[in-house]
Amino acid sequence: MNDIKQFLRSNALRPTKQRIVIAGYLFDGTDKHVTAESLSTELAKRKHIISLATIYNTLHDFYENGLLKKLTLSADRVYFDTNTDDHHHFYSEKEQFLIDINKNIKVNGLPKTPKNKKINKIEVIVHLDK
Amino acid sequence: MNDIKQFLRSNALRPTKQRIVIAGYLFDGTDKHVTAESLSTELAKRKHIISLATIYNTLHDFYENGLLKKLTLSADRVYFDTNTDDHHHFYSEKEQFLIDINKNIKVNGLPKTPKNKKINKIEVIVHLDK
DNA sequence: ATAGCTGCAAATGCTTTGCAAGGCC
DNA sequence: GGCCTTGCAAAGCATTTGCAGCTAT
Numbered sequence: 340m341n342d343i344k345q346f347l348r349s350n351a352l353r354p355t356k357q358r359i360v361i362a363g364y365l366f367d368g369t370d371k372h373v374t375a376e377s378l379s380t381e382l383a384k385r386k387h388i389i390s391l392a393t394i395y396n397t398l399h400d401f402y403e404n405g406l407l408k409k410l411t412l413s414a415d416r417v418y419f420d421t422n423t424d425d426h427h428h429f430y431s432e433k434e435q436f437l438i439d440i441n442k443n444i445k446v447n448g449l450p451k452t453p454k455n456k457k458i459n460k461i462e463v464i465v466h467l468d469k
Numbered sequence: 470m471n472d473i474k475q476f477l478r479s480n481a482l483r484p485t486k487q488r489i490v491i492a493g494y495l496f497d498g499t500d501k502h503v504t505a506e507s508l509s510t511e512l513a514k515r516k517h518i519i520s521l522a523t524i525y526n527t528l529h530d531f532y533e534n535g536l537l538k539k540l541t542l543s544a545d546r547v548y549f550d551t552n553t554d555d556h557h558h559f560y561s562e563k564e565q566f567l568i569d570i571n572k573n574i575k576v577n578g579l580p581k582t583p584k585n586k587k588i589n590k591i592e593v594i595v596h597l598d599k
Numbered sequence: 600a601t602a603g604c605t606g607c608a609a610a611t612g613c614t615t616t617g618c619a620a621g622g623c624c
Numbered sequence: 625g626g627c628c629t630t631g632c633a634a635a636g637c638a639t640t641t642g643c644a645g646c647t648a649t
Binding site: 414444445450460461 | 541542544546568572573575576577582586588589591592595596598
Binding site: 483487520 | 627628629630631632633638639
């Protein structure tokens with residue numbers, strides 16, 4: 340709890356009640372994939388009612404401070420990943436689940452990067468069943 | 470023109486005025502990436518005013534018949550790709566552009582597929598500048 | 600005290616849908 | 625003629641925003 344406050348402060352985030360609850364849930368040591376809504380539901384189960392607007396704000400605050408990774412896999416829902424290391428994903432659109440691939444993946448045979456551009460990241464998504 | 474009608478018919482799509490215009494634009498031999506809106510704008514320049522609802526319907530009809538590939542890269546816009554071969558992309562979110570990677574890319578080091586699942590496709594997105 | 604945060608309600612923006620009118624076979 | 629398609633206007637949804645009240649420092 341004080342750890343969490345510390346943690347937030349060290350990321351230039353004021354440790355408010357809501358942020359402490361959200362960070363406490365997200366950064367409990369287990370990697371998680373959440374959407375604003377799944378997070379809201381999950382917190383509600385734990386009797387923590389936080390307005391959706393705040394959840395959206397907080398996820399973006401965390402994201403902008405590098406505490407979360409953002410994943411756009413389907414058009415109608417943005418996922419946030421608590422694992423911020425470089426890694427890739429198995430994804431099932433049908434079942435809406437997401438599994439981290441933590442092994443080292445190598446992408447070979449890329450053509451040269453377009454002029455005056457830099458590669459920011461390479462994202463590999465392994466789509467499952469159709 | 471009759472080619473286009475033929476083409477639509479052979480894909481179980483009734484060749485209506487609107488579909489002929491849209492297919493004529495999309496499948497002119499050059500690979501294209503469009504969104505519903507960019508397509509609408511592009512057609513409007515050519516004096517073809519087609520309602521957005523119809524454009525959405527048509528893009529999905531084409532997609533469902535395998536004439537287009539669908540790409541979800543940013544949450545607020547779905548792209549359709551006239552190149553339906555297996556291929557990958559360079560993508561700049563900032564500049565909103567998309568370039569096909571037609572070279573053969575190899576992804577090495579994938580872990581084994583989750584139990585009872587099959588790989589549908591592997592998608593590699595090379596994100597540019599940030 | 601005051602700059603920052605919360606949360607409601609309303610707005611936004613892409614996409615879908617209901618449905619009446621029109622077009623293709 | 626009958627079924628499919630179009631397109632308007634309205635609905636749907638995830639997400640964002642304005643703003644008044646509250647809170648951390």
